[in-house]
Structure formats: structure tokens, C-alpha cells
Amino acid sequence: MTQITAIVQARTGSTRLPGKVMYPLDGQPALEHIVTRATHADSVTDVVMATSTEPQDDVIDQYASVFGADVIRGSESNVLGRFESALEKYDPEIIIRITGDCPLIDPTTIDKVVSPIHNGNADYASNIFQRTFPRGLDIEAFTDESFKRVLSAATTQAEREHVTPYYRNNPDEFNIVNVTSDQVFDDEQYRDRTDLRLTLDEPDDYRLLKRIYDEIEYDDILPVREAVDLVDAEGLTELNESVRQKKI
Numbered sequence: 747m748t749q750i751t752a753i754v755q756a757r758t759g760s761t762r763l764p765g766k767v768m769y770p771l772d773g774q775p776a777l778e779h780i781v782t783r784a785t786h787a788d789s790v791t792d793v794v795m796a797t798s799t800e801p802q803d804d805v806i807d808q809y810a811s812v813f814g815a816d817v818i819r820g821s822e823s824n825v826l827g828r829f830e831s832a833l834e835k836y837d838p839e840i841i842i843r844i845t846g847d848c849p850l851i852d853p854t855t856i857d858k859v860v861s862p863i864h865n866g867n868a869d870y871a872s873n874i875f876q877r878t879f880p881r882g883l884d885i886e887a888f889t890d891e892s893f894k895r896v897l898s899a900a901t902t903q904a905e906r907e908h909v910t911p912y913y914r915n916n917p918d919e920f921n922i923v924n925v926t927s928d929q930v931f932d933d934e935q936y937r938d939r940t941d942l943r944l945t946l947d948e949p950d951d952y953r954l955l956k957r958i959y960d961e962i963e964y965d966d967i968l969p970v971r972e973a974v975d976l977v978d979a980e981g982l983t984e985l986n987e988s989v990r991q992k993k994i
Contacts, residue, residue, distance in 0.1 A: 748864060751838035752784045752793045752856070754815070755825055755909070756846030758802045762948050767846040768805060769952055772959040772968075776849040776946055777806065781813040783967050784844060787856035789864065794832050798822035826906045830897055833890060840864065841893055843886040843909060847946040849955060852883050852930070852970045859885040859925050868923040870913045875924035878937065881991065882944030883970065885925075886910050892920055936974055943986050944973065950986035957982060 756767045756777055763769075767777040777795070784793050793815045797803045800822050810817040818835065820828035833841065840863050844851055855873060862868040869892035873879050888896075888910070896905075900912040913920055927937045946955055957980075958973045977983060 747791070748840060749836070749838045750789050750791045750840040750842065750860060750864075751832065751836050752787070752790045752842040752844055753818075753829055753832050754780055754784065754793060754795045754844045754846055755828070756780075756795055756806055757798050757800070757822065758805060759798070759800060759822065760947075763946065763952065766946050766952070768809075769946070771849055771955055775809070775813075776955075777809075777846055778813045779849040779967075780844060780846065780851055781815045783849075783851045783853055784842075784856065785814060786967055787853040787860075789840075789857045789860040790842065791838070792816070792836065794818055794836065796820070796825065796828040796832060798828075823903070824906045826897065826900060826909050829893070829909055833893065837890075839890055841888055841890065843888075845884065848882045848884060848944075849946060850882055850944045850958070850968065850970055850973055851885070853967070855879070855883055855925070855930050855970075856885050856887075858930050860887045862923040862925075863887050863889055867921070869920040870910070871923040871925060872910075873925045873927075875914060875922065876926070877940055878927040879930075880939045880942035880944045880974075882942075882946070884945075886913075888913065895919070931971075933971075935978070936971060939974065942974065942977060942983065943989060944970075947991075948986070948989050950989050954982055954985040957985070 768775045797806045870888040872886040
């Protein structure tokens with residue numbers, strides 16, 4: 747069985763919405779929803795949270811076992827180093843990167859992104875190289891072999907802090923596959939929905955996500971399709987349409 751480790755990159759020290767990963771959605775911290783949803787992906791073997799050694803992130807360490815995840819801690823700014831520690835400890839053949847601002851991360855999309863790597867057709871796969879999904883459904887996956895090359899070659903601050911820019915900045919060095927929304931969703935309503943923000947970056951994003959989690963009844967995990975249906979039906983995009991995505 748191929749060891750596939752999902753690493754959830756999370757910290758409480760967000761400049762725009764401090765502590766956002768612990769904000770409650772339907773009575774559970776946003777981070778718990780992320781871990782639970784990642785666990786529901788058929789391809790995922792285990793889930794690890796990668797957080798910093800800063801005291802404010804002790805809360806993530808303390809609650810990790812409640813979420814059903816292990817924890818790796820390291821430098822707040824050198825996130826690449828945290829992933830390296832996870833690689834050394836868990837020895838995965840495939841690594842999935844998920845950020846802590848995606849409480850509607852989609853298990854089916856995770857599996858679709860992992861598929862070309864699992865089949866030996868890619869070193870790195872994502873659904874963000876050419877974006878067709880809403881913000882908040884971002885998935886990246888890569889082989890351990892290619893990641894070891896990145897660890898040796900990534901030297902800039904941005905490459906160390908954001909983990910995967912080296913792949914995207916050096917496409918000639920890797921076999922890269924981009925997954926599009928029409929490979930996941932059959933219905934046109936859910937394709938190319940780059941107009942939607944289902945991510946948790948600012949207070950207005952939280953207002954939207956809280957509405958979704960408050961109004962939709964679900965078992966286990968809230969279906970992304972139902973979230974989009976609600977947003978469209980009630981015109982909820984106006985809640986966070988003014989938010990501007992932070993640039994790397």
C-alpha cells in the first residue's frame with residue numbers, strides 16, 4: 747500500500763484573522779473540519795498537522811489528538827522545514843499539502859489530484875496551476891523523490907515559507923499535471939467557479955463559511971456541492987466578494 751500523507755499547514759498567527767484555524771464552524775474548530783475532510787479521501791493514509799514552535803500554536807498541538815492527527819512543529823517562517831521533518835518521520839511516498847484556511851476541502855478533489863502521481867504520471871499535481879476551482883479547495887500533491895530535489899534547490903524566503911513555489915517556478919524540472927474542475931464535477935454549476943471564496947482568510951470569509959455550516963444539515967462532512975448551492979441560492983457571494991487574495 748502506498749503511503750500517502752496529507753500535511754495540513756496551520757498556525758494561529760494569521761495577520762488578517764488571528765486564530766482563524768480554531769474559529770468554530772458548527773461547533774467544531776475550522777481545523778478539525780479540515781482534518782476530518784482530508785481523512786475522508788480514499789487516497790489518504792494519515793493526516794499530520796505542521797505548525798510552528800511559537801507558544802500561540804501550543805493550542806494546535808494540544809488539540810491534535812482530538813482531531814485525529816499527529817503534529818510536526820518547526821520554524822514559523824520556514825514551513826518547508828516542517829514538511830521536511832514530516833518526510834523524515836513518516837516516510838511517505840506521496841505528500842499532499844493542504845493549508846489551514848480550507849474548511850470545505852473536498853475529499854473527491856484530493857483523490858483526483860493524487861491520482862496522476864499515484865499512477866506514475868506526475869511528480870507534482872495540483873488544481874491551482876491553472877485555477878478553475880473556488881478558493882478554499884486548493885490541493886497540491888507531490889512525490890517524495892521530487893520533494894527531496896525541492897528541498898535541495900529551494901533557497902529563497904518565498905520558497906521556504908510557501909513550500910511549493912519551486913515546482914511552479916521551475917516547470918521544466920518536473921512532470922506537472924493540473925487538475926481542472928470539469929474532471930471532478932459533472933454539473934456546469936460547479937465548474938470554473940473562480941468567483942467563489944470558500945477559504946478562511948478574513949472576517950468576511952468567516953461570515954460566509956459560518957452561514958454555510960449553520961444552514962446546511964449533513965452527516966460526517968458537508969458536501970461542497972451543497973455549499974455552492976446555498977451560496978448561489980441566497981446570493982452569499984456578497985458577504986466576502988470585496989476580500990482581495992493575499993499575494994505570495
